[in-house]
Each structure stands twice: as C-alpha cells, then as structure tokens.
Amino acid sequence: MKKLLSLALCLTMLLSMVIVSTAGAAEIKDFDTYEVTANEVETWCLQYSQAARDLNVLCNLVDGLLTNNAAGDLVPNAAKSYESEDGGKTWTFTLNDNMTWVDVNGEIKAEVTSEDWLTGLEWVLNYAKNDAANTSMPKQMIVGATEYYDYTKALAESDGPEAAQALTYKDKFAELVGISAPDAKTVVYTCIGQLPYFPSVATYNCLYPAPTAQIAEIGVEGYKSVLPETMWYSGPYTVTSFISGNEKILTKNPNYWNDAGVKRFDTVTIHMVESQDVAYQLFQTGELDHVTLSESTLKTISDNASHEFHNNLVEARPTKYSYVVHLNYDKKNEDGTDDINWNYAVANKNFRLSLLYGIDWTTRLARINSINPLSCENYIYTGNNLCFTSDGTDYTQLVRNELGIDYDREVYNRYDADKTAEYKAKAIEELTALGVNFPVEMVLWYKADNSTEYENDLVLQQAVSDTLGDDYVKIVLKSYITNPTTEVRNPRLFSIYFSGWGADFADPINFLGQEIWDDNAYFTTTYAHFDELDPENPAFTDVVNTVTEFTEMVNAADANTTDIDQRYADFAKAEAFFLNNALEIPCYYMIQWELTCVNNYSKVYSMYGMQAYRYVNWETNDQIYTTAEAAELAAK
C-alpha cells in the first residue's frame, strides 16, 4: 500500500514537472486566474446583480452597448455607433448586424435585436421582476423610469406580483419610459435632461440587454434563477463549468459575433481560493497565471534579493476606487448626545487643515504598497482617468492646476511640518477660546474580526501620534461587530471614516455630487451631516457657509451641459475649493503589487462601470513578466 502510494506520488511529481518544463509558447491559451471564496458569484441574472463579484464574470458573457479599451476610453461594443443630436437629451445607439444569442454549447438560439434592450430595461424597472435592484441610475436619468417603477410596484401590491410580472415592454412601459426601438437594430434613450455623460452609463448592467425569446420560454422565475447551463450568451465567453466555491471555466464562444475583432483565450478558469496567501502558493506551483501580493509576501520578496520572484514584481494599475477619510460634522456620543468637543474642533478650518497637512501617510500607505507607498497617495478627490477635456487632458490635472501643485507621483508627500505647526497653533488658540478640550479624540471604527483593518488603523494611529502629537489629537479605536451601517453610521458614532468611491459614470458630478448640501448627496447624508449643523451657532457658521458656497459652485458647473471643457473647468474650481477647505481628506488609491503573466496595459481599464474584467485583447506571456519588462510596457 505504502509502496503504491509513494509510486503514485512520484508519478505525480514527475507529471507536474513535465507540464512545467514543456510549456514554451509565448501566449497563454488557457488562462488561470483566481478569486477569494468570499467573492463567489451569487447570481447569474445580469439585470439582478449589483455586485462586482458577479459582474466581473457576467461582463464576459453578454455584450453591452459600449465598453472601454485599455486606455480607459469608451469604445463601441454591441452598438457600432452612438450619437445625440440634441446635446445629450436623446441618445441613439445603432447595433451590429450579426449578433446572436447562443446557449452554453455555443448553439445559436436567436438573433440579438433592439427589443432585447427594451426587455432588459423593463426587467430592471419592474418591481415584481427585479426587486428594485439597479434602479437608481435609470430612475435618475431616463424619462418615465420612476413612474414605471412606481406603477409596477402599485400593481404588484394591489393585484399581486403575478400581474406585474406579466407585463412586458409592449404594455405600460412603452408609453411611460423614454426608450424606443425604431427598428431591430436601433435603440433610442430619452434622458431627463441633457446628459453628456449618458453613454458611459451604457457600459453598466442596468442598460444591458435581456434575451426576450428566452424569457418568453422559461418565464420570469426561470430567468431570475438562471444558471450557466440554462442561460443565453451573447458575449465572448460561455461558462462551461461552474462549481460553486471551487471553479468556473469560461470557454470561447464559438459563434461570437466579433470573433475577428477581439483576441480571446481558449478558456479562462477562475479558481476560488480561501485567501490571498493560498493564491500565492498556487502561483508558486504554477497553477495560476497571476497573483496579487499581500503585504507580508510582498515584503518577503522585495527584501530578499535572491528570492525567485525578486525581479518579477510588477506594480498594478490603480483600481477605480478613490479612498477618502470622511469627517463627521455631527458626531454623537454613545448615549445619543452631541460630541461637542469633536464637532467644534472639526468645524474649525485650521483644525481640518492641520489634519490634511499634518499626517504623514507613508507608513499607512506602505500597508497597501510597501515598495512605493507614496505612489498610492490621493491628493484629489475625483479619481484619475475618469474623464478628459476635448484636448485629452485628464480632469484631475485641471484640479491640480487649480490647487497649484505639480508633483512627481513617486516622491510628493502632502505632509508639511511647517504648515502643520502653523495650523495647529491657530487651531489650538481658536478652539481653546470655544472651550474645546485637548487632545481631541477622533473615534475610528474597525470590524471586530478584521485584523488587517485593525492593523491598518494601528499604523495610522501611530502616524498621527508621531506628527500631530498625543496632546493635540488622538485616534481612539473602537470595534463594530458585523454591520457598520446599523452600528456606526446611522447612530453617527464615528469621527472619521474610510470609504472608497468608484464612479458609476464618467463625470465629476458623480464624485462631487455626493458631497454637496443635498438630500440625495450620499456622502453628506451618510458621513458628513453638514445639514444637521445649526448655522446660528458661531462655531459652525464658517463651515456652513463653506459648504453652501461649494454646493452653489457644483450646481452651477453641473447646469452647463453644452460646453464640456467649461463644465470640467468649473468642476475643477469647485473641487479645489473643497480641498483647500479640507472638507474631507483624500487618502489613497489601491495600487498593489503582483506577479503576473499578463500585460496590465492590455487589459480593459475603466474608472467606472463593470468592464474591467473582460478577458479580451489581453496580452500574455507564459513566462512571468519581469519588473523591467513591465516598466517598458507601462512606458508605452
């Protein structure tokens, strides 16, 4: 028995060695990637999904109107062209001719036509079909969307959900909602106002098509609970194997309409792994083609010059999230009373500026990127590469110009000891007059079981203590159990809160609109709570005026929908004003390090939407890229 076993083991080892040594061709045909188990796909119904974990796979299975390219530009996909003749109120998308729906085996089931987009939007807006998922953007942007949603909701409540589920795009939807299909290959959307950024929404799943013929066949419940083996595909891949919690195999769709236009892998296998560290072990044994490195692994490799991967470290491109420290202007104590000490302090501009310039983020950023910590630092609230002026300038460059900073990403550090001392002294003087006690306690919450987050907070605590001094401010760490919304945010128990915002569409309003004095401004109502301040109280007058002024600037800029360059310039002014008053503190982008066989600069790159994980046009190399090669590719 033992002999047999050892024989089997020997054979296995030999076999794996053979596999490793025979690999020779330059491009990878069968790509192996991974995802942590917590991010397993939860639904295969494209319209229903709201989470990146699903959409990262689904975006490969069905083609939306538009997509992004490796540079981050909007490019045609299912729509071969799009235009607006009235400055962005109505948008006309013209579809490709030869698109088909196929089943899991790649057999053609039906043609993709414009009515599939009507079916898709009807599904999203029908309360009884989609449980209100993905409704927020259509309701904000498309004429009649809100009315139709309310209509289906009322119908479901009065006549039962079956009545509302029986509706199709040909019924009430046609008369209420601003979408139409003049012919089989044209889709026309009518927006609430002039929305120049509307096409970027067309990369998002709320405007994706749904297979009309299949829904007619399997019914509403059937489409809601669709699975890889039953679903219809129109994208570059079909899912030929799905074992929940273990792996998914995406296979090239044999009848893909754009076969000539894109380069695809034969198969993409997504392995589900328990943690980042298991993924690294799999990478070492050659079972994966790329891995993002955890802090400790990165440190081990970079510190050890003779490590096998020492020369293979590659810096990834930033993710779409822009992380910000939100300040709470209406903090409560745990007994529900106002935390006056903090509220007075944070309402003071000098105090806020001392936080902005007085924290050396290097150590905290090293937790994300220990090799190049400062490259992650975020100085501007809106994400890079979100939108560009007519001459191709990144919007954030306009903000940088307004702020008067011109920096080298690798070395610039916002921390400024002189400014800190100056603002700190002023703040102490002004706040002491208001009766504020020092040190001011800043309450920061972490999830009780998340050691990474806890350690991050410890590092920040140390950084604050090192530069601002324990006698001035002090970070107090507290833990919540599972749900920050119920436990921390709704009762407003935090002073500062880390949060990342990834844009939904390509316009600064998607960032700045969250911070203005408005009931729909997400960050204001969730974190900042300017609206709760009493303008009569002298301690708050200044901050209330600042926010009011900022709101006016943003609204004025947003009103301009014709001259895009002017629009961006106005937004940049507003954003610079926002930052100069340190209403929030931008902190970092996610820029991690990885070991990879993929050219990161060939991947779809997008600061909004759901296209980033489309496995098309990827350049790969069966040898792991070296740091030097990756730098060359980045320079291109």
Add this chain to the structure above:
Amino acid sequence: MVKYILKRLFQSLFTVLLVVTIVFLLLRLMPTDYYFTEDELMKLPQEVLNDRLQAAGLLDPPLVQLGRFYRDLFTKFDLGTSRRVQANQPVVKVIAGKFGISMQMGLIALAISIVLGVVIGVLQARFKDGVLDHIGTGYTVFVNAVPHLVTYSLVLAFGARVLGLPSMYSARKLPLSMYLPIFCLSIGSTAYYMLWTRRYMVDELNKDYIRLAKLKGLSTRKVMFRHVLKNAFVPLVQYLPYSILLTVGGSLLVERFFSVPGMGPLLTDSIGRYDTNLVQALVMLYATMGILGVFLGDLLMALVDPRISLTGKGDVR
C-alpha cells in the same frame, strides 16, 4: 418494538420542528439591515431597501413569516429560495449540489480512519505498553495538542511544495486533488478511533470473564477476537450511524482550506450573508441527521448486543 420506533420517530420530528422554529425566530430578531451587502446599503436609498424586503415578504411579523414557512414546507415541500449565496435558486437545489462531494470525501476519510484507528487501537491494546502503544498514544496527544489550523497549514504547505500534490480541490484532477483534504479529514478521526478502541479493549481485557477464558486455556487470539473485540465494539458501533450521517455536513476548516465545494463552509457562509432560508434548511438537515444518527445508533446497538433493551428507561445516552 415497532411502537417504540414510531414513538421515537415522532418525538424526533417534534424536536426538529422545534429547533427550526427557534432558529427561524432568532433570525427574525436581527435588524433587517443584515439582509443587504455593504455595497447595497451604501448605494441604495432606504425606500428601495424597504421595497426589496417587502417584495421578499421579510417585513411581515415573524409569526406570519413562520406560518408561511410551515405552510410552504408542508403543502409544497418548499423551503424557499436562497437570497444571497446563490440568489433565487431553491435552497434544496443549492444543498443538493453540495452535499454529495462532502459525503464522498467524508465517507472515504471515515473508512480510512475506522480501519486504521481500529487496527492500531487493537494492536495497542494487545501489546499494551509496547512501542506501538507509545507511538499511538503520542500520535493521539499530538493531534489533540496542536491546533487543527496549524496541522492543516503544515499539511497544505508540505503536500503542495514537497509532494507536488494539487493544493486545492479540482473536479478535473480528481483522485489527486482529493488526497490532501481526505488526509486532513482523517488525521483527527483516526486518533479518535485509536483512542477509544484501545480504551474499550483495555477495559474489557481486565474483566473477570476474560481472565476466566484465559485460565480455561483459550488462545490469546481467540480471546481477543471472540470476546474482547466483540464487546469493545459495541460502544463504537453506537456512534457509527451518527458519524456516517454527519459526513453530509462536511468539515468547515478542511473544505475552506482546500476550496472544496462542499457543505462545510455553506453554513457559515449562509449565516455570514444572512441567507435566512438557507440557514433554516441547513439547520433542519443537521438536526434531522443528528437525531436520526443517534436513533439509528441505538437500534444498531440493540441489534449487536442482545443485552441491551431499547424499550427500557432513558432515551439519552
């Protein structure tokens, strides 16, 4: 006997339903925010969240929901659909897709550990205080002393790096990728069976009738197999059905570690994602299996050992 079995079955059904009811109501005590992901809470307005809860019938009073749950269960044998783990799939389907793999690996591991454990345990008892006995005891102590988390990490690192075995389960590398998880599964239970076989055997060996049998001149082998093993087996046999049925549940740690798509992580996942229907179904499954396992164990014991009468007093051992 038949009357007794029916009575026990009826009691078991009652217990299962009670368990499910309690868990059902406990879950409904939690704030409804738990039904949503952090992302949804962040981006969806409160009214939309409420709409979604209402559409799923989660805003009704808990007792109304409980009534609906039992109505669906008894009229349609419908346990509802999963909310998050595999959205909109019937929970029965979700479980059906997972328990096979857990059971398969669990049974193999159980078989290995029973064979190994009992054989080594018998040898240990036969040659008490010998070398093998010490090695065996050392192994048992080691397995219990080192936290499983550590043992599995070591097995994973060693198996993958030194032996080149696949470090995660894959349906395409079948026998090979099952070695490490099965190995991990059997480490602990082998120690368990070794420990108890040895213990029962030693207890039995010291009994008077065995001394008598030896004095009468019976060969050691005959004594061991005819008398000792047979009697020492009775308490082990009692837990056998329980162990077999519980392989359905899989192992949380092992399956997480090796990405086995089994039942183990499903329970914590479903609680973590607050997938109430799935939690209820799983609790029902576990409770049924647990109670049934004990019950079958009793029956089996009564079959194996004629001295044991089930209709006597005491239903809990």
Add this chain to the structure above:
Amino acid sequence: MAKNTQKKMPKPEHEKTVQELETPVPDLSVDYSTVDHEPKKERPMGREHLRSRDVMPEKQLFEFAEYKPQEAERTGYSNYSYWKSVWQNFLKKRSAVVMSLVFLALFLFTFIAPAISKYDVNSLRVDANLAFISPNGEYWFGTDNLGRDYWSQVWYATRASIILAVSVSFGQIILGVIIGLVWGYVRKLDRFFTELYNLVDNVPVIIYMTLIAMMLDKSMLTMGIAMILFNWLGTARNVRNLVLMYRDREYNLASRCLGTKLGRILFRNIFPYLISMIILRLALAIPGTIAYETTLTYLGLMDVSMPSLGILLRNSRNFFLDYPYILIFPAIIVSIITITFYLVGNAFSDACDPRNHL
C-alpha cells in the same frame, strides 16, 4: 484526622443518639426454668437442630449488646480520608506531577514575562521598518508584521487564553454538573432537560455563536459566556447518566429510607463517583477551549484587538512559511498546555476514583 471527625460529628447530636438507644432498658433477668440445663448434651443436627431452637426462649436467642461509645468510635474510625488518598495516588504518578509543575511554571511565567520584557504590551510602537525581525537579543521572540515585539504579545496572549480557558472550563463544568444532578435526580424534570438537551445539541453551535456575536458583541467576555452556555451538554449528560446509575443503588435506597437529606445523599454518596469523571472533563475542557477559541477566531467571531493565542495563530497563518517563528512560539505554548492537561487530567482522574484507593 481525629480533629476532623470531631468537627463533622457535633457532640450534642452524638449524645442524643446514645440516650435514645439507652432509654428502653432491656430486661436481662432470665427465667431459669426454661433454660436447657445440659449444655454438653449431644443434639440432633440440621432440621432437628433448628427445631430444637423452637423450644429456646426468645430472650436467649437475642441478646442486647452493651453499648460502649468508645468501642463504637473505634470500629467506626478509619484512617481513610478521600482527598488525602487522592493526593497520595496522584503523587505516585511522577510524570503527571512534573507536567503540572510545568503548567504552573508556564502560568506563573505569563506574569513574570511582561516584567522582564523590554517592551510593554500596551504601548507597543508600530514601525514597519522593524517588521519580521527574527528572534535576537533585543526581541526575544522577534517582531511581528507591524514591527511590534512578539515576546510581550505572546505572553500576554498566553495569560489571556489560559484565564479564558480556565474560567470557561470551570463555568461549563459547574453548570453541567448542576444541571446533570438535577436532571438525573428529579424525575419530573427529566423530560424538560432531555428536550432542552436535544434542542441545543442538534443545532450546530456555530449558528448560536454567530447569532450571539452578531447580536451582542465579539468581546472575550461575551464569547466566553456563550461558550459556557453551549458547552455544558456533554458534562450534564454524563453526570445525569451516572446519577441514574447510582441513585437507586441499595445503599442509597437505605440512606433514603433512613431519612438522609437529599443534599447529603448527593454529595456524600453520589458525588465521589462523579469526581473522577468531572476532573477528567475539566482537564480536557481547558485545551478544548483554547482550540475552540482558535476556530472561532478563524471564523471571525473574536475581536482582534485583544491578543489571545487563537488570534496570534490565525494571524501567523499568513506569514509562517516565510517567518516560521511567528507560528512556532504560540503553537508550542498551546501544545504544552494541551499535553499537560491531558496527562495531568488522566492521572488526577484515576487518582480521584475511589475504586483505585485500596
């Protein structure tokens, strides 16, 4: 020893029984006309002999013994003391004695270690430049991923884990024994406790633990209490079965008939049979709790800010391939605790079994 006996048997009660015995003064006068005058005469055996007794006067058949308190005390006195025997038996197992000393030393050391440590666990400085320094003269156990001294953390965690484990184990055993005694002895409550047992036992404990963690918090105190509340089952069932076994033994029946109080029966007659089992369970519960805590930590049910061995082990999983010492130190300590309790528990439980005292 004699002092003890006196304390346990208060004088007044003792005297009272003597008086009671002496009140019906026996009539010792004999009617000589009925007495057999030929003691040496040969008499028929067997049945005949028995019949011959019929003619004997009753008073001659039963004689009252003369009551002498000193004599009574002499026969009642025994050199045997339960706990002394336990102790003597335990001391005979050298390995167990050594192991318990090892554990005591370990536990005491968790208090000494911070004192001799160069860093205070509550004011450790986070400094990435000092991360993952292997053990050396400055950092005896090296530093962790944040550059904090590992020595002070490990010992602090050890102390916290031992205290948690010991209190949880005692808690669950005490709860289990009380419930088990009531369950076994009070027939009316048997049904209730059996159902309660089935309810708790048949739901995976992880559900209860998760719900508690979600509803209350993840602090050590809450989780400790939760562990007590769900881990008494085994002990209670075991105690109950033993109680069922012993409660109807003849000597207990006799005790009850003589009107001995319930508490006295439970503690003098039944409890000694339980001690051995209880000690063994207690000893195994302590390492069990530490292992359980590790699992809970892995599942994210413990607050990470409070260092415990479970949390150190979980965190070390990410680094141990490159920095084995991060795993080794806590793992060794957990192993020592487990092995000591395993051996000591077995030895002590054998020593506690009165059947082994002869």
